[in-house]
Amino acid sequence: MDFWKMCFDMKVIDADFLRQAVITDTNKFGDITVDQFKEITGEDFIKATS
Structure with missing residues (x-):
């Protein structure tokens, strides 16, 4: 989960992608x-x- 949190916090991904x-x-x-x-x-x- 730490990887995903870091990416989200850095705005590399958004909530839609994280879904x-x-x-x-x-x-x-x-x-x-x-x-x-x-x-x-x-x-x-x-x-x-979709």
Whole structure:
């Protein structure tokens, strides 16, 4: 999670990009949990629709 936090803080990535790294039913190989997403971004995780 430290890597993702650093990237987010440096504005290399945004919350929309970080959503792709969250572990979900359809993304079992994600790297962070929904709680970690909120800790990094300060936003609730809402799955983006395509």
